[in-house]
Amino acid sequence: MNGPVRAGDTVRLVARVAALSLHRPRRPDRRWDDFWRGVSQGSLAEPIIWDAAGAGHDETRSHLRAMADLMDTSLPMVDLGCGNGAISRQLTGLFPSVLGVDVSPEAVASARSAHARVPGLSFRSLDATRPAAAAGLAHEIGDANVFVRGVFHVLSRRRQASLAGSVEALLGARGRIYLVETNVPGGALSYLRSLGATGDRIPGPLRQAISALPKPGHFGARQRSRVFPASRWTLVAEGSTFLATVPMEPGGPPGNVPAYWAVLGRRPPGGSARP
Ligand SMILES: C[S@@+](CC[C@H](N)C(=O)[O-])C[C@H]1O[C@@H](n2cnc3c(N)ncnc32)[C@H](O)[C@@H]1O
Secondary structure, X not given: OOHHHHHHHHHHHHHHHHHHHOOOOOOHHHHHHHXXXXXXXXXXXXXXXXXXXXXXXXXXXXXXXXXXXXOOOOOOEEEEOOOOOHHHHHHOOOOOOEEEEEOOHHHHHHHHHHOOOOOOEEEEEOOOOOHHHHHHHHHHHXXXXXXEEOOHHHOOHHHHHHHHHHHHHHHOOOOEEEEEEEOOXXXXXXXXXXXXXXXXXXXXXXXXXXXXXXXXXXXXXXXXXXXXXXOXXXXXXXXXXXXXXXXXXXXXXXXXXXXXXXXXXXXOOOOOOOO
């Protein structure tokens, strides 16, 4: 595209995104429950954009390998923000029990019905940005590991800190958190363009996400060190990765969004910041 054509396309793309965003529900937790209700009732019929890391997918395999190396796999695993539970189910291959937790009762209902009777797997609706609720859960299950995929980057700074407080309560002395979050360089427009959006057309899964979900942000090493300060947390490992997306067009190849992963544990009082 030459300069003026590109500028015209950008104006049209911005206008399209603004029009789609107008219909977003206001309260963040209602957004998620409305989204999952729309998915289960069929009014949101496009594939869920991040829902590509199910059984045998390269992304999930690489998480499981790193978890086997870096986490105590005798502990239970809590999948915070589990959505439809597809990845929670994969985690049962490595951990003795897996609890998928989601703020959306609709998500939990569909996870339960999709993964009924999987040994060691259960689901619960809970707002993971309420550390008191997480402390209650920690009291019930004892020290646990935590998995978070694609949740920090959609929360405000205040709620990110609250989510870290919940994680702290769940890990106890022995657990670790494994997080993977999208971390796309550049602004929102380059993110949209990398997934095939133009001023004339936004691919269906992306269009659905823009109209129904909170706007995603960046979450990389800088954000991690703010949310998990070295005074309280030990960084075990971190790196760049890709978060798998569904194909943007029917029959097309799956996509990949640049992402960040890290494993952390609570820092013991008087301990060092690295293991
Ligand atoms: C982008 S989706 C990722 C779902 C799942 N982790 C995956 O990768 O397939 C984010 C999920 O986090 C859930 N979520 C958002 N805020 C939450 C909160 N405060 N407590 C628990 N779950 C939350 C949403 O309902 C949604 O299912």
